[in-house]
Amino acid sequence: MPDAPASATSRDRTQALLIVCVLAVASIFVALLGTAPGRVGATELLGDPRTPGDAAFIASHRGGGATAPENTLPAITAALAAGFDYVEVDVALTADRHPVLMHDATVDRTTDGHGAIASLTLDEVRALDAGSWFAPSYAGTPVPTFTEFLDVLAASTQRSLIELKGEWDAAAIAAVAAEVNARDLERRVALASFDARTLALAEAASEVIPRLLILKHVPDDVVRAAHEAGVRGILVDRKAVLARPAMVDDVHAAGVRIVVYTLNSDTQWTAMTDLGVDGIVTDEPADLLTWQRALAGDE
Numbered sequence: 001m002p003d004a005p006a007s008a009t010s011r012d013r014t015q016a017l018l019i020v021c022v023l024a025v026a027s028i029f030v031a032l033l034g035t036a037p038g039r040v041g042a043t044e045l046l047g048d049p050r051t052p053g054d055a056a057f058i059a060s061h062r063g064g065g066a067t068a069p070e071n072t073l074p075a076i077t078a079a080l081a082a083g084f085d086y087v088e089v090d091v092a093l094t095a096d097r098h099p100v101l102m103h104d105a106t107v108d109r110t111t112d113g114h115g116a117i118a119s120l121t122l123d124e125v126r127a128l129d130a131g132s133w134f135a136p137s138y139a140g141t142p143v144p145t146f147t148e149f150l151d152v153l154a155a156s157t158q159r160s161l162i163e164l165k166g167e168w169d170a171a172a173i174a175a176v177a178a179e180v181n182a183r184d185l186e187r188r189v190a191l192a193s194f195d196a197r198t199l200a201l202a203e204a205a206s207e208v209i210p211r212l213l214i215l216k217h218v219p220d221d222v223v224r225a226a227h228e229a230g231v232r233g234i235l236v237d238r239k240a241v242l243a244r245p246a247m248v249d250d251v252h253a254a255g256v257r258i259v260v261y262t263l264n265s266d267t268q269w270t271a272m273t274d275l276g277v278d279g280i281v282t283d284e285p286a287d288l289l290t291w292q293r294a295l296a297g298d299e
Contacts, residue, residue: 040187040210042232045159046257052276055292059086059161060285061262062103069134070110071101072141073152080156084285087158091146092165097172098122099146105166109133111143118166147179154183161212161235161259161281164193170201177205192235199229212259215240222247223254233257233278238268241275248275266291 042049050056062070064079064087071089079087090103095118107113107120111128122145131138153160164173173191180186191202192212199211214235219225226234234251238260241247251258259279260272269291272280282288 039208040232042255042257044187045190045210045232046259046278049252049257050276050278052274054273054276055296056260056273056277057085057279058285058288058292059088059259059279059281060084061088061281061283063087063089063101064285066283066285069131069138069141071103071144072130072138073144073148074131074138074141076144076149076152079285080152080158082286083158084289085158086161086279087153088161088163088281089149090163090165091149091176092117093168093172094122094125095119096121099172099176100125101144101146101149103165107143146176150179150183150185153188154185159188160190162189162191163214164191164195164198164202168193168195168198168201170204173198173201174205177202177209180209181206190232196229199231203230218244218247223250223256226251226254226256231256233259235259235261235281237261238263238272241277242271245275248277252276263288 047057060079062075063072064075065071067078068075076087076089089101091099092102093099100117100122102110102117104110105118106116107125107128110133111130112132113120113128117125125143128143129140130143131141180189186206186208190210190212191199192214193199194214194216196213199213202209202211210232211230212233212235213226213229213231215222216237218236218240222234233256236258241260248258257278259281260277261281263269263272263280263282264284269280269288280288
């Protein structure tokens with residue numbers, strides 16, 4: 001076969017190289033679409049920013065501790081069945097690094113056991129009675145594992161705010177993220193913590209699962225604190241909001257949502273609703289829902 005002219009050969013090689021480059025870029029783009037779902041935005045997770053007078057979403061505190069033992073499956077199941085927007089739970093690690101639902105650093109208040117949750121193994125925690133203290137009808141109710149909670153949540157259509165209690169390491173948080181992802185719940189839960197390091201580890205474990213920063217004492221530049229933590233919202237004590245009501249508009253302007261804890265009276269609900277907070281964590285979700293409906297003229 002006769003040799004092709006030099007100019008034609010060069011042109012063919014250039015075209016071939018361009019095709020290879022285009023295909024490579026396209027392959028990377030397709031791979032990214034298939035393996036890197038978009039991050040959950042504040043609106044997807046917590047709704048549009050409220051304005052003064054708008055009804056805030058309701059988060060049932062500690063799984064619904066007003067109707068059943070807090071942070072137990074009966075409480076969580078009841079809250080989900082009632083249709084509240086979010087169920088809020090607390091998750092801590094046992095001595096052998098298993099996540100279980102527990103608010104306090106010790107098991108003394110909500111079980112028949114004694115000692116720090118971090119000093120007890122999973123088997124020891126699971127042997128405790130977490131229901132008798134609330135009512136005799138709940139005798140024998142166990143402390144739920146995190147995976148048990150996720151299974152119940154996955155069977156519903158609702159969302160959850162999950163507070164990570166105590167000290168967490170990268171491996172423990174990665175395990176939590178894996179369980180969330182395995183149930184396709186990464187767009188229905190948010191991991192919350194007072195600790196910026198814990199939130200950073202959560203971000204490293206999953207860029208999709210959103211995070212919330214809990215603030216007892218609000219820094220001067222709360223927007224900067226939220227952005228540095230990479231969170232979609234902040235959970236703030238009611239008194240801090242009353243002391244600095246302008247923070248509600250400040251965080252909204254920055255695309256961040258604000259959730260207030262723990263409000264259990266119509267006086268408190270009125271004050272926060274008048275400021276336009278986005279969410280309210282409460283021990284009385286049924287009463288809050290009734291109050292909101294009455295305020296809207298639905299009842």
